[in-house]
Amino acid sequence: MAGAKEIRTKIASIKNTQKITSAMEMVAAAKMRKAQDRKNATRPYADKMRNVIGHLYHAHPEYTHTFMKERDISRVGYIVISSDRGLCGGLNSNLFRKLTREIKKQQEAGIQVDFCIIGSKALGFFKRFGGKVLAQATHLGDAPRIDQLIGTVKVMLDAYEQGEIDRIHVAYNGFVNTMTQNPTIEQLVPIIGEADKELKHHWDYLYEPDSKEVLDGLLTRYIESLVYQSVVENGACEQSARMVAMKAATDNAGNLIDELQLVYNKARQAAITQEISEIVAGAAAV
């Protein structure tokens, strides 16, 4: 029975792999639900903040914060959000592909690029391909906290305030549904689209201590919350992408096992037939 033993061990090993991938699929499915809830939970904060900023903006059209001013662009910053772990299909590479295309466009226009990295996969990517990385944060875990991001966002905002970079984008995977993730690059600073809200009534807040300080605190937190939202959304994408990838892997392992089982059975039968014919031939010779 040549080869039968090898086939058997191969089947056993594939079965083990299949067990792992199906376990990973279930874990990812459970985590995905939580990640989606977390993503929805971040919404009220950003919405409220946008309202307050909208009010402030209308009450003080003469005072424009640096975060709201457009300027000429000679250098842009990208906050790149990726997952910490692999085995999630083309999630990260799709994002990087979109990003490299964008970077190429910028480089052709003579614009320099800086990066801020969140997640180990992006770190690995930029380690291989270079690029000026200002800050990084990795291993945020399944439930990222906003204080893990304060430092990295501050580095970028400081660079923006000092005029080292003239625009900040955030690149992450947008969650469409379980099967679809959409690599997204959005402009973060200067803040866009705040002025279009029509507010007719003219009233103003009392400010304590004063309007500038309040607006400063608000805008920083607003930007942080947007980055946090992106991180959480990317987390939901990671889990759903992993779930789909692991489901495909489990199915593929099943197919492989079926095929190998067939080969194994054929080999076994061939061996038996051969043995019988040998015995018969031996008996005839006697």
Next chain:
Amino acid sequence: MAMTIHVDIVSAEGAIHSGQAEMVYAPGVMGELGIAPRHTPLVTRLKPGDVRVDTGKEMLHFYVSGGILEVQPHIVTVLADTAIRATDLDEAAAIEAKRKAEEALAGQKEEFEYAKAQAELAEAVAQLRAIEKLRKIKKS
């Protein structure tokens, strides 16, 4: 029924409380604030401390480590920080993030190598396509 004001307490990580109240007390940077319904519009920063919500029946306590309080005549919104914020603390976090980046990427080039990245990504995509094709062939 006594006059009430709507209170929302939200943090970046999720909504904490939402409901009606007769009175809200909050630790503003300039001093403790008591907000009754029809308070004049106000925005202030908050110190770390206790936000108390008097619903008329009971007193609810929420600890905030800072944040921003927005008051409109019928709505109070507390944008709570979940992390303790201070200029030097933020600065330290920023320096930490920078240091990590420098450490992780020590000795690498400044310029992003577009061609190399694209080549590698194209290869990965080609591999994915090949796998897809194989899968289809197997199925049919």
